[in-house]
Amino acid sequence: MEDFMELIRKRRTIRQFRPEEIPTGILLELADLGRLAPSAANLQPLEFIIVQDPEVRKMVFPWLRWAAYISPAGNPRPGQEPVAYIVILVNTLIRQKGYEYDVGAAAENIILGALTRGIGSCWLISVDRDRLKNILEIPDDYKIDSVLALGYPSESPVVESFQGSVKYWKDENDTLHVPKRNLSEVIHLNRFGRRIEA
Ligand SMILES: Cc1cc2nc3c(=O)[nH]c(=O)nc-3n(C[C@H](O)[C@H](O)[C@H](O)COP(=O)(O)O)c2cc1C
Structure with a gap:
């Protein structure tokens, strides 16, 4: 595996995937990384549905919303849809609110773990929860909470430095450009407002 920090730097949200299945063992390993994430008061309110059955994922796909800033240009093209999902569930008998930090930690564990296996992902919060609850028979x-769409990448988005807009965009070669606020803007050294050179 390449350097872990380099992997984190290179991670980008992927919305176009190759039509190649992810082995079940890897999906289980990824959900397990969610299970092992930090959890406030160690309450562990999260559970995970792995969706890999082609019939079920076909039913799930229409209820996901992709890349709102550039819609519909960011939608997975036909044949480039995700090949699996990990649906992040909250057991409300354990926690009704305040679980969002746990979700963040679990999701990022899964996203980065996936990347170590060459698997790209898109974390989706814009999903039709009622429809999905029905399809997935969730009590x-x-x-x-949200859905992680997974698959081997067939696009290579790039980071660019922030130029006044946070809106990601696609160029004429269909490459997605993702602006990130500059390091010198977000880091304060020792006291607020003391900037670093970057
Ligand atoms: C909590 C959360 C929810 C998100 N929901 C969606 C979503 O519903 N649909 C989508 O296409 N992308 C979604 N994204 C992906 C963001 O658009 C993406 O992270 C952002 O544009 C930055 O790109 P990057 O992940 O490549 O750094 C979500 C990301 C996060 C962290």
């Missing part, structure tokens, strides 16, 4: 005590 009322559980709520869907």
